[in-house]
Amino acid sequence: MNLGLFIVFGALCVAGALNLLFQRHPINSALSLIVVMSSLAVLYLLLGAEFLAAAQVIVYSGAIMVLFTFVIMLLNAGKEERTHGSKMAYIAGIPGAAALLALLAFIFISRGGSFGSARLGEYIVTTTDLSRVLFKNLLLPFEVTSVLILIAILGAVALARKEH
Amino acid sequence: METSFVPFVLISLAKVIVVVVILLMAVAYTVLLERKLVGRIQNRWGPSRVGPFGLLQPLVDGAKLFLKEDLIPEAVDRPLYILAPMIALTCALLSIAVVPFGADVRWHGVDLFEIADVNIGLLIVLGITSIGVYGIALSGWSSNNKYSLLGALRSTAQVISYELALGLSLVGVVMRSGSLRLRDIVNVQATHGLLSWNFFGGFQFVAFFIYLMAAYAETNRTPFDLPEAESELTAGYHTEYSSMKFAMFFMAEYANMITVGCVATLLFFGGATSPFGHFLSGSGPVSIALFSIFWFVAKVFFFLFLYIWVRGTLPRFRYDQLMGFGWKFLVPVAIANIVVTSLWLGFLTPVH
Numbered sequence: 108m109n110l111g112l113f114i115v116f117g118a119l120c121v122a123g124a125l126n127l128l129f130q131r132h133p134i135n136s137a138l139s140l141i142v143v144m145s146s147l148a149v150l151y152l153l154l155g156a157e158f159l160a161a162a163q164v165i166v167y168s169g170a171i172m173v174l175f176t177f178v179i180m181l182l183n184a185g186k187e188e189r190t191h192g193s194k195m196a197y198i199a200g201i202p203g204a205a206a207l208l209a210l211l212a213f214i215f216i217s218r219g220g221s222f223g224s225a226r227l228g229e230y231i232v233t234t235t236d237l238s239r240v241l242f243k244n245l246l247l248p249f250e251v252t253s254v255l256i257l258i259a260i261l262g263a264v265a266l267a268r269k270e271h
Numbered sequence: 272m273e274t275s276f277v278p279f280v281l282i283s284l285a286k287v288i289v290v291v292v293i294l295l296m297a298v299a300y301t302v303l304l305e306r307k308l309v310g311r312i313q314n315r316w317g318p319s320r321v322g323p324f325g326l327l328q329p330l331v332d333g334a335k336l337f338l339k340e341d342l343i344p345e346a347v348d349r350p351l352y353i354l355a356p357m358i359a360l361t362c363a364l365l366s367i368a369v370v371p372f373g374a375d376v377r378w379h380g381v382d383l384f385e386i387a388d389v390n391i392g393l394l395i396v397l398g399i400t401s402i403g404v405y406g407i408a409l410s411g412w413s414s415n416n417k418y419s420l421l422g423a424l425r426s427t428a429q430v431i432s433y434e435l436a437l438g439l440s441l442v443g444v445v446m447r448s449g450s451l452r453l454r455d456i457v458n459v460q461a462t463h464g465l466l467s468w469n470f471f472g473g474f475q476f477v478a479f480f481i482y483l484m485a486a487y488a489e490t491n492r493t494p495f496d497l498p499e500a501e502s503e504l505t506a507g508y509h510t511e512y513s514s515m516k517f518a519m520f521f522m523a524e525y526a527n528m529i530t531v532g533c534v535a536t537l538l539f540f541g542g543a544t545s546p547f548g549h550f551l552s553g554s555g556p557v558s559i560a561l562f563s564i565f566w567f568v569a570k571v572f573f574f575l576f577l578y579i580w581v582r583g584t585l586p587r588f589r590y591d592q593l594m595g596f597g598w599k600f601l602v603p604v605a606i607a608n609i610v611v612t613s614l615w616l617g618f619l620t621p622v623h
Contacts, residue, residue, distance in 0.1 A: 134351070134412065141405070161394035165438075169401025170431065173408065177427045180412045180420065233390060234451055 109227040113153055120146040131186045137175045144168045155231045282381045287368075290386060294367055298525040299329035305579045312583035339514040344415070347511065351413035356512065356519035359406025363526035366399040370533045371454050373543050374563035376556060384543070384564070385454070392453040393445065396534055397438060400489060404430045406523065407491075407498065407508050414511040422507025425590065426498035429488055432597040433495075437485035439605035440478040443612040444538045447473050457542035464548035470539040474615070477608045479539045481601050483577075486531040488597065490524065492578060494585040495593060532574030536567060543567040 123142035130136045144167040152160040215222075241249050303318065303325065310317025318325035343352065369392040373384025382388055389395060404427055411423020445451060447469060448459040460468045469475040488495035499507030509520045536542055543563035545552035552566075553559035588596070 138351075138409075145402075157389075157391050158394070161391045161398055164398035165394065165401050169398060169404075170434070173401070173404055173427055173431055176405070176408055176412075177424065177431075180408065180424060180427075231390070235449075 109153055113227055116146040116149040133179045134176060137172060137179055141168050141172045153227050154225045157231060158234045158237050278379050279381060282379065286386050290367060291364060294364065294526060297529055298522050299333065301525045301528065301575055303329050308579045309583045336515055336518040341514040344511055346415040348413040351409050355406050355410035355413060356516045359403060359523040360519040362399050362403035362406065363523035366396045366530050369395050369453060370537065371457060371542060372567045374559050375454065376560045388454060391451045393441065393451045401434060411508040416511050418504040419508050419510050422498040422504045426491055426508060429495065429497065429593065432594060433485040433488040436481055436597060436601035436605050437489060439602065439609060440481035440485065441538060442609045443475050443478045444469050446612055446616055453537050457537055457544065460541040461544040465546040468539065468541040475539060477604065481605050482535065485601060490527045490531055493582040494588050496587060497590055497593060500587060528575060528578055529571065532571040535574050536570040540570050
């Protein structure tokens with residue numbers, strides 16, 4: 108059952124990602140991205156990370172993508188025009204992507220053992236476990252990250268403010 | 272206790288069907304209740320012709336909506352136009368799946384009064400609510416109509432703004448129970464009846480009022496019903512919809528109201544427990560089940576009544592007032608509530 112769900116939602120995720128690239132209208136692409144993010148949430152849930160799955164739905168599908176669609180609707184963006192693409196994309200892009208993929212694959216294969224592993228539907232990380240790690244063992248990095256985000260927000264406000 | 276697969280599936284399927292049918296009936300009769308109550312508030316009768324006291328009015332309305340012609344305007348974005356009411360209604364009906372609407376009564380090891388008992392029940396309700404806004408946003412955009420688009424934009428902005436206050440207001444409750452599972456949250460409030468409810472004993476009344484106001488805004492109800500402000504936008508996001516598609520938006524709105532009532536009951540008013548502790552909570556398994564259902568339904572009914580009462584009483588906000596109220600008042604008060612609650616809980620719990 109877990110494997111079946113994994114295959115279904117993994118396929119949905121890939122199909123959504125491809126649809127995101129091939130759709131010509133931005134709102135369809137945004138909707139495909141929502142499908143990708145929601146199916147990722149199901150994959151997290153299958154791996155036992157229930158809080159992460161809920162956070163993925165609430166934060167990504169529910170808040171960030173709503174902002175995306177909001178902006179697309181507000182700007183009334185039309186269909187994209189199809190071009191033949193730039194030469195640079197063909198010359199540098201495809202080998203670059205292939206090299207990146209090869210590098211990642213090499214690292215995963217050679218160092219796979221040191222990443223730790225999770226099995227489908229084997230162990231559920233409860234919210235209590237997660238909060239114990241976040242607020243006890245990793246308290247300082249966690250708080251420093253929040254300060255970093257605050258600085259980013261202040262920077263955005265400073266950039267967006269009109270000069271008087 | 273482990274149960275075997277086939278009875279589990281069958282009982283779950285039966286639970287789903289029963290709950291969805293009851294929910295849809297409740298939606299239909301909430302509409303009637305609203306029409307009757309708003310009628311009485313405005314010193315008129317409301318529907319009174321079909322059946323005794325107009326009780327058959329919802330059935331007749333349903334038949335009428337089914338038989339109406341389903342118009343699809345020329346200029347709409349067809350797939351999204353059809354998809355939008357489905358998203359709205361699905362999301363509205365989904366979140367009832369994690370609501371425990373009765374005592375923990377088990378039959379063949381399966382919880383009878385809750386469809387799915389999950390550890391992160393509260394987060395699931397929040398997540399589904401946050402997805403539900405796509406129904407409104409897409410309906411407004413795909414209708415290709417200025418009024419619809421304006422309604423959808425207002426709704427999206429409003430929901431994003433108030434979701435923050437809503438989420439923050441629930442943190443105090445979660446801190447008190449130490450769990451996101453809705454049954455645990457109810458059990459914390461079950462010991463001394465009224466006195467151990469989060470609203471009274473948990474001192475979460477500030478959080479409750481923040482939740483109530485934010486939830487009214489999330490469900491687009493008066494005084495926050497700007498997305499469908501009749502005097503400005505004809506009907507807002509569902510201007511171009513007719514027949515059953517319009518009815519789906521309508522049902523989604525009322526189902527969301529019922530969900531809000533359920534969540535308020537569970538989080539602040541002790542869920543399915545009796546307000547008098549062990550008095551009036553039943554003794555045998557059957558009477559426990561009946562009494563718990565009775566208390567739950569009574570509490571949810573109170574919240575539905577409050578919704579309608581507020582609608583009959585308060586005028587609509589202006590848009591800038593709405594945004595200012597959400598960001599400058601509700602969010603800071605919710606954060607203050609979190610700080611005060613955590614200090615209070617911190618002083619109460621002994622240091623290890």
